[in-house]
Amino acid sequence: MGKAVRSRTGIVTPDDFKQIECVFREMVQERHLAFDSDEAVTLAAHLISLFQSGIHDHDALKQIAG
Numbered sequence: 001m002g003k004a005v006r007s008r009t010g011i012v013t014p015d016d017f018k019q020i021e022c023v024f025r026e027m028v029q030e031r032h033l034a035f036d037s038d039e040a041v042t043l044a045a046h047l048i049s050l051f052q053s054g055i056h057d058h059d060a061l062k063q064i065a066g
Helices: 012-032 037-054 060-066
Strands: none
Touching: 012 037, 012 060, 037 060
């Protein structure tokens, strides 16, 4: 999968959270969701899980979480 997947310890740093938040905000806006909706909360958890599994590329996160 190239650059989209990297081996990491599963620790999410503050910079990692910024990246995840950027993807999350884009996806919430695209789906017209409220940030505190159940679907948005589920999306956030899924994005964090994907990131911890090694998917760190912005576009790859959006596509896989899509």
